[in-house]
Amino acid sequence: MVSKNQKKLIKSLYQKKYRKQYGLFVAEGKKVINELLEEGVKLYSLFTIEDIFDVDQASKYIVTEEELKQISFLTTPQIVLAVFYIPYNGGIEERGLILALDDIRDPGNLGTIIRLCDWFGIKDLVCSMQTVDCYNPKVIQATMGSITRVNINYVDLKSFLTTKAKEFKVYGTFMEGKSIYKEQLSENAILIMGNEANGISESIQNFVQDKVTIPQFGINKKTESLNVATATAIVLSEFKRS
């Protein structure tokens, strides 16, 4: 059974404001929930059609398909939905490669980028305040559980870059930048990726010390740009390959 209050709580967690207020977020699907449990993210409640999860009985609710449909955010609900406590955020490391996102709006893009950070061992992901919330259910689905292994901070990007620009070399991607394939890439670096439609905003551009680009091949050269998630994949690969 799902009580009226539970239903109300879960529905409210679709909005960032309530996720912040309650310190809770929703994840759906066996795979993602399993990963979050394994990583030690604290469970608040679990609603499942099949009794397959070995979690505290008090927080587990066996529900019908119909009930799950009523609380799910997915068009095709999985067999299980869970509410987790938003984990404590550890602060930013002092060295290595930091990825900074300037107003990424698409939850699928942010999810893919978090998964890429996990793959490439990027510990710190810094997001501007206008970047989509990483506990948005669509982001959670797209990360496939890797969200627990990346340290995500929402900051005022300008202040962040003001304090960090001395210790780190700041890179940004621009259509007119220098070929990323030919640059000597610093190990202690901040890489800025910009908004889907507008790229890196003007006030942030001033902090960029090295403008790089992914060269375009072929005769046509008509593709306007790469999707920000695929561009991030290529640039992170370049930073790590050497």
Place this chain on the structure above:
Amino acid sequence: MVSKNQKKLIKSLYQKKYRKQYGLFVAEGKKVINELLEEGVKLYSLFTIEDIFDVDQASKYIVTEEELKQISFLTTPQIVLAVFYIPYNGGIEERGLILALDDIRDPGNLGTIIRLCDWFGIKDLVCSMQTVDCYNPKVIQATMGSITRVNINYVDLKSFLTTKAKEFKVYGTFMEGKSIYKEQLSENAILIMGNEANGISESIQNFVQDKVTIPQFGINKKTESLNVATATAIVLSEFKRS
């Protein structure tokens, strides 16, 4: 006005079987339609709220927002929808890098991969018969118009590889492959990317001469895999960067 017959035709084009039967496909949005027109793709009919397109009057229909909503495949319809003739497909080149997809099912992934081919100057994209149809409306949206600049062939992948394996070096991505960063990559090559859930199918694996992988970094190494579109981005970048 949109007639009843037009409505029926457009709705039917959501299905591959009717796209094949009529030789038509649907595209939505100013940007995508503009690109298709510019590339010389033949227009069948255009339904628009604003009279902004300089096309044959006989094929242009000014419609209301409500009418557009009725024929659109999008949750948030754009101001224009067009029906195009599926262009004639030119056959496969004899040299260079060919990308082969083994049962890619997600339209967004195929769209991103087509856009990547365009960016990296890959002329030939070969798809297994089980790969999602490239004229699927969701693929068309994701390609952002680059579909006209990539030569896409649906083939029996086994027969294709049987005839081509002598002239081309065949690469495939596998979790246990050799680091893509360290391989000498051949210029005349076929690169196979596998299905989202299952990777490269067993019957196709036999054709792979060189198994490659994108190395994973960091201490955890728990990310199971990269999304196929981001993995394709990184591997194509490696083929082209040298």
